[in-house]
Amino acid sequence: xxxxxxxxxxxxxxxxxxxxxxxxxxxxxxxxxxxxxxxxxxxxxxxxxxxxxxxxxxxxxxxxxxxxxxxxxxxxxxxxxxxxxxxxxxxxxxxxxxxxxxxxxxxxxxxxxxxxxxxxxxxxxxxxxxxxxxx
Amino acid sequence: xxxxxxxxxxxxxxxxxxxxxxxxxxxxxxxxxxxxxxxxxxxxxxxxxxxxxxxxxxxxxxxxxxxxxxxxxxxxxxxxxxxxxxxxxxxxxxxxxxxxxxxxxxxxxxxxxxxxxxxxxxxxxxxxxxxxxxx
DNA sequence: CTTGACTCTCCCCTATAGGGGAGGCTTTAG
DNA sequence: CTAAAGCCTCCCCTATAGGGGAGAGTCAAG
Numbered sequence: 341x342x343x344x345x346x347x348x349x350x351x352x353x354x355x356x357x358x359x360x361x362x363x364x365x366x367x368x369x370x371x372x373x374x375x376x377x378x379x380x381x382x383x384x385x386x387x388x389x390x391x392x393x394x395x396x397x398x399x400x401x402x403x404x405x406x407x408x409x410x411x412x413x414x415x416x417x418x419x420x421x422x423x424x425x426x427x428x429x430x431x432x433x434x435x436x437x438x439x440x441x442x443x444x445x446x447x448x449x450x451x452x453x454x455x456x457x458x459x460x461x462x463x464x465x466x467x468x469x470x471x472x473x474x475x
Numbered sequence: 476x477x478x479x480x481x482x483x484x485x486x487x488x489x490x491x492x493x494x495x496x497x498x499x500x501x502x503x504x505x506x507x508x509x510x511x512x513x514x515x516x517x518x519x520x521x522x523x524x525x526x527x528x529x530x531x532x533x534x535x536x537x538x539x540x541x542x543x544x545x546x547x548x549x550x551x552x553x554x555x556x557x558x559x560x561x562x563x564x565x566x567x568x569x570x571x572x573x574x575x576x577x578x579x580x581x582x583x584x585x586x587x588x589x590x591x592x593x594x595x596x597x598x599x600x601x602x603x604x605x606x607x608x609x610x
Numbered sequence: 611c612t613t614g615a616c617t618c619t620c621c622c623c624t625a626t627a628g629g630g631g632a633g634g635c636t637t638t639a640g
Numbered sequence: 641c642t643a644a645a646g647c648c649t650c651c652c653c654t655a656t657a658g659g660g661g662a663g664a665g666t667c668a669a670g
Contacts, residue, residue: 346646356647361628376636377648387601394607398585399578402627408603417597422605423589430582433575440572443534447565450533454558462552466522468543470557472529481616491617496658511666512618537657611670618665624658635648640641 342371342380352389359389367392367406399429477506477515487524494524502527502541534564 349356362368363379368388370379388409395405404425411418454470462469484491497503498514503523505514523544530540539560546553589605597604 344647355629357629358627360648365627374636378636378646379648391602391607395603396627398581398606400606408606412602418603419589419592419597419605422603423586426582426585426589426605430579430586433579433582437572437575437579440568440575444565444568444572446533447561447568450561451558451565454554454561457554462554467526467547468530468553468557470554470561471533471535471543472526479617490659492659493657495618500657509666513616513666514618531657613670614668616665616667618663620662621660622662623660625656626654628654630651630653632650633648635646637644637646639644 342382343385344374345370345379345381348381348385348389352386354389362389362392362402365402365406367402367409398426399433400425477517478520479509480505480514480516483516483520483524487521489524497524497527497537500537500541502537502544533561534568535560 343351345356345359349359352359359368360379363370368385371382371385372380374380391409392402392405395408396402400408408418408422408425411421450470453473457469466472466474478486480491480494484494487494494503495514498505503520506517506520507515509515526544527537527540530543531537535543543553543557543560546556585605588608592604601607601609
């Protein structure tokens with residue numbers, strides 16, 4: 341009935357290392373251990389695994405996912421917590437996107453400058469007048 | 476005439492650790508060492524430092540910056556190399572921005588779903604129906 | 611002469627999500 | 641019975657740009 345780690349990994353389409361790691365950080369604990377210490381998982385482990393991946397796919401970190409699961413295991417509905425997490429992640433994403441877009445714009449400026457400048461007029465005193473123009 | 480590391484760091488507005496690190500990875504080598512092993516820098520170290528920061532600010536990594544500086548120290552004009560680097564970094568940025576925007580869109584979907592779903596109808600069998608709806 | 615401020619090298623630590631491999635049991639098939 | 645395949649724990653490693661601190665040498669002023 342119970343799966344060992346290799347079977348779970350294969351059915352989940354992942355590596356044994358990953359499942360062991362999930363056990364270690366507490367997002368996917370085995371139901372029990374065999375007498376010889378082997379991790380034994382039930383069928384629901386596959387659902388759990390799928391949940392972890394779904395949560396990762398929307399940008400949550402394993403630490404946050406562990407907290408969601410912990411709430412669930414305490415019998416609470418983690419909805420409010422999840423909505424809050426998602427809101428914060430969204431704000432982080434917005435900031436990150438804005439940063440990258442600004443950087444992208446900066447690169448466009450550099451590209452225009454590079455087209456305007458003549459490589460032969462590149463003063464050896466400076467390292468690169470494209471990046472550091474000093475007027 | 477020659478500055479020691481503390482003075483350079485202060486005038487550059489950075490930390491001694493950073494200057495030492497730049498020496499170690501080869502982006503900002505001291506002109507020489509004193510008898511007792513102290514790093515000694517000339518005035519141009521400040522320009523170099525400024526260049527490194529300018530290059531970092533447009534998204535280049537220290538490893539790439541080192542290559543630009545190495546080219547320069549070989550007497551070549553690194554313009555072509557820099558333009559190439561900038562082009563590649565721009566492409567990376569575009570891809571990254573697209574990824575983040577897709578993730579952001581995904582979060583918007585989740586947010587809409589969370590508003591539609593009733594937390595009380597959250598089935599205990601699933602961990603969180605906002606993230607992993609199974610339907 | 612001594613104290614305090616600098617400086618040196620060396621080593622560990624940060625976050626993330628695992629990967630690689632060693633050395634040693636356990637289980638299963640033939 | 642034996643060999644292969646699985647499994648265990650433990651430890652190091654990845655990339656980035658440094659930060660923290662130990663222990664020891666150096667330099668200036670009082």
